[in-house]
Amino acid sequence: MPLDTMIMVLFNYFFLSSSLVYTQTLNLGLPEPSIDLKYPGIVLFQVGISGNFYHHYLLSKLRTKGGKDYKIPKGGLFDLVICPHFLFEILGFMGISLISQTLYSFSVTLGIVLYLMGRSYVTRRWYMSKFDDFPKEVKALIPFVF
Structure with missing residues (x-):
């Protein structure tokens, strides 16, 4: 990745x-939300951060030191979507939104979802143009859907 x-x-x-x-x-001192989503948010955040780390680890194993060649990622959810690390990042931000339950956190999460959906769509198109053997059933971000 370039420094800038x-x-x-x-x-x-x-x-x-x-x-x-x-x-x-x-928001300190304001009334608490009527439904406490803190604990489901913590679980969702943990799933998101763990899945993101794992899939970035798989991506780091693709290239040899100094190598410039590209490969189709395998393992984890890469057999279903080309950007599972984006999917888990979204889950992490959804967890943060459930924990904080503020309009701002939900807005940030919505912006991140839209941004990562666009990036994953472009990434899938790139893989399809670069590799003739790229599996057509592998979606961009959401297994079996998108």
Whole structure:
């Protein structure tokens, strides 16, 4: 990944994290939501972060040191979707939204869902153009659907 892209991604995640925490401090003292979704949110966040880590680990094993060749990822959910790490990242942000239950966190999650849907769609198109043997049944982000 180019350095300028990495810096931009890091800045975006830092800004989102900081603003989500700040939004929580603004809500101190306000009435709690009538339904507590904190514990399902914690479980969803843990599933999301673990799945994201695992699929990034699988991606890291694809390339040899100094190699420039591309391969079709295998293992995990890569047999069903080409971007399972995006799917699990979305689940992680959905968990954060359930934990915080603020309009801002749900808005951030919606923005991330739309962004990662677009990226996964483009990634699938790229793999289909690069590899003649790319399996047509492998979806972009959501198994069997999209």
